[in-house]
Amino acid sequence: MNKMRVFIWLIALIGFSACQSKSGQTTEQENVDSLTVAPTEEEKTITGVVGDASMHNFMLVTLEGDTLFVSTMDQEPGDVSGFESGDTVRVDYIEEEEEPGSSTIPTAKKVTVIGKKAESDN
Structure with missing residues (x-):
């Protein structure tokens, strides 16, 4: 029973850290995309x-x-x-x-x- 709790906590920890990394990557990727789309303004x-x-x-x-x-x-x-x-x-x-x-x-x-x-x- 004790091993089962450790296993569940380990899976939960991995799940939370995986979600956090993806949201950080998405924001970073969106920032890169918005920079590449912006045209240069030549007067x-x-x-x-x-x-x-x-x-x-x-x-x-x-x-x-x-x-x-x-x-x-x-x-x-x-x-x-x-x-x-x-x-x-x-x-x-x-x-x-x-x-x-x-x-x-x-x-x-x-x-x-x-x-x-x-x-x-x-």
């Missing part, structure tokens, strides 16, 4: 004319004639404001994926006005 610059603008994004027509929709979500207002429709701007941005494998959206980090739109005389 880029593009120049164009502001088309339509709203609170959290604006349309930019590039010098090549391409149309981009640029997000200003979660940016400091002083860094991404001060322009209006028709202004020529230089946009420092990063590209972010909405979901892995989907198209990227340029997110403005800084918008610098390099030319104001010409006011027409009435």
